[in-house]
Amino acid sequence: MRIATWNVNSITARLPRLTQWLESAQPDVLCLQELKVSDDAFPQQELRALGYESVVSAQGRWNGVAVLSRVGIEDPALSLPGAPAWEGAVEARAAAATCGGVRVWSLYVPNGREVGHPHYEYKLQWLAALRDAAEKFASAATPFAALGDFNIAPTDRDVHDIAEFEGSTHVTSREREALAALEAAGVSDVYPRPLKYDVPFTYWDYRQLCFPKNRGMRIDLVYGNEAFTTAVSDAYVDREARKGKGASDHAPVVVDLEL
């Protein structure tokens, strides 16, 4: 089974690239983030034509996540239990389903904006809710994975130049402690192969030639429980999908499993 995660930065703008990628990469399950679309405008029919059913949590202009599956969808869920609200509303940042026997969560962790900003505290609260909600799945015998845009670089090596991130979000100890707490609940980081260079970055800013210069970050992560990680036969970042016109600023992370 092939499972992938991809922050598409608008499913509407990305639909041509998305359909092309589904046809070439042939994932059985794909977790999407940053749909930036209303429920009405989600391209359900186009995806169904390619053989994928969808679980979608969308909210219009911002956020939005989905799980696409061509191996069935059972027990869909459209929110993270205990998720904190932002400015009075729970945002569309989690969608889940059991697909071909694997419990899959598609996650879009809040950005945090700046250290000390209320959004940074919201990010940490959201991660605490994630840890609590993941605990029972992490310790289960059923394969389980929490995949998505975590907006955290797990180590200094996971950014192109740690000196540039002094005082910024995405690299702080409190964010990394939240990942450590998640791991302590019983999941581990499935570290992918880079197709080029030494670190498997998954995000490169659109500006200032960041992608050609490989000034990236590894912030799209796959956390699996033991039943999941022992089944992993390969994992890689498909940086080819970041090339050219009309690309997202994130690349897909692909995981192959022998179940």
Add this chain to the structure above:
DNA sequence: ATGACTCAGGCGCTGAGA
């Protein structure tokens, strides 16, 4: 070549992304 930011909402320009 991988090339100097992009997207939605809405029609000028703002907020967000990380």
